[in-house]
Amino acid sequence: MDIFVDRLTKRYGAQRAVDDISFNVKAGEVLGFLGPNGAGKTTTMKIITSFMKPTAGDVKVGNFSVLQQPDKIRKMIGYLPEHNALYEDMPVIDYMKFVAEMQGIIPGKIKDRIYEMVITCGLEGEKHKKIGELSKGYKQRVGLAQALIHNPEVLILDEPTAGLDPNQIVEIRELIKKIGREKTVILSSHILAEVEATCARIIIINKGKLVADGTPDELRKHAQGREMLRVTIEDGDKNDIIQSLQHLDTIDMVDWSSSKADLIEIQSRPDMSSRRSVFVLCKEKGWVLTEMTPVETKLEDIFHELTMN
Ligand SMILES: Nc1ncnc2c1ncn2[C@@H]1O[C@H](COP(=O)(O)OP(=O)(O)OP(=O)(O)O)[C@@H](O)[C@H]1O
Numbered sequence: 477m478d479i480f481v482d483r484l485t486k487r488y489g490a491q492r493a494v495d496d497i498s499f500n501v502k503a504g505e506v507l508g509f510l511g512p513n514g515a516g517k518t519t520t521m522k523i524i525t526s527f528m529k530p531t532a533g534d535v536k537v538g539n540f541s542v543l544q545q546p547d548k549i550r551k552m553i554g555y556l557p558e559h560n561a562l563y564e565d566m567p568v569i570d571y572m573k574f575v576a577e578m579q580g581i582i583p584g585k586i587k588d589r590i591y592e593m594v595i596t597c598g599l600e601g602e603k604h605k606k607i608g609e610l611s612k613g614y615k616q617r618v619g620l621a622q623a624l625i626h627n628p629e630v631l632i633l634d635e636p637t638a639g640l641d642p643n644q645i646v647e648i649r650e651l652i653k654k655i656g657r658e659k660t661v662i663l664s665s666h667i668l669a670e671v672e673a674t675c676a677r678i679i680i681i682n683k684g685k686l687v688a689d690g691t692p693d694e695l696r697k698h699a700q701g702r703e704m705l706r707v708t709i710e711d712g713d714k715n716d717i718i719q720s721l722q723h724l725d726t727i728d729m730v731d732w733s734s735s736k737a738d739l740i741e742i743q744s745r746p747d748m749s750s751r752r753s754v755f756v757l758c759k760e761k762g763w764v765l766t767e768m769t770p771v772e773t774k775l776e777d778i779f780h781e782l783t784m785n
Pocket residue numbers: 488493511512513514515516517518519520558666
């Protein structure tokens with residue numbers, strides 16, 4: 477089931493928490509919704525799940541609009557809210573039964589469905605405990621089970637691994653990947669590695685505005701406007717090496733690396749490569765080029781650059 481976010485705006489008083497954003501999510505896609513604290517992720521998700529009305533714009537889930545058919549949308553969507561309010565005094569099983577009834581699952585099917593969720597979400601050992609007695613990771617699993625119980629086609633997960641330990645993060649990620657094979661998923665995070673590990677496509681928002689949309693590779697390429705090389709050159713005078721490099725017309729900037737002695741960092745001019753000219757220079761001068769490594773732009777740098785202002 478596709479999701480269409482169309483010129484969505486949400487104002488809180490004078491603040492535009494979400495400011496005229498549009499994007500589509502295709503059926504079966506797992507979309508990472510990335511942005512720093514306060515970017516507007518939770519607000520957007522609350523509107524998509526139709527728990528909150530937009531100030532302007534619309535969201536369609538399949539053929540239904542959050543403005544016109546919010547009840548229909550709530551039934552089709554599984555939602556793991558940011559602050560997952562679970563009933564602490566209820567045993568896991570009872571809580572799942574409560575949610576299943578609320579979601580309108582036929583009474584005859586509730587028991588089977590709970591059993592399936594217990595298996596899918598790895599809750600066998602904990603199912604008789606009260607929710608308040610569970611560790612954070614297991615509470616999060618109950619939150620996921622709750623979001624999945626009516627077998628929705630669309631899943632909206634607001635920071636599903638926030639506050640979990642590294643092992644639990646890996647397990648929840650695997651679980652989301654497994655679930656994501658059959659459903660349309662939007663998953664928010666402010667951690668880049670998180671969305672890179674689970675999502676084929678990433679949207680980045682900052683201060684309510686969309687600032688990037690693409691696969692991790694596309695985002696990387698987009699930022700990689702300029703070539704960066706690390707080179708090590710031996711058997712030459714150090715000053716001569718730096719000055720000669722600076723005179724090459726493919727090169728914009730040359731500097732010693734701060735990370736390792738004798739390592740030089742080269743930034744090429746836009747749309748130029750310095751690989752050949754550096755090699756030819758070394759040959760002419762009789763220097764020995766012992767290392768030439770392209771520096772990959774890290775997705776972290778891109779995220780930083782896009783969300784700094
Ligand atoms: N109920 C509200 N009333 C007033 N302002 C709000 C309300 N909810 C959110 N905001 C503001 O809207 C902006 C976006 O908040 P939102 O919770 O959507 O961000 P977020 O991207 O989910 O951030 P985080 O990563 O911290 O969860 C923030 O500046 C926040 O203070």
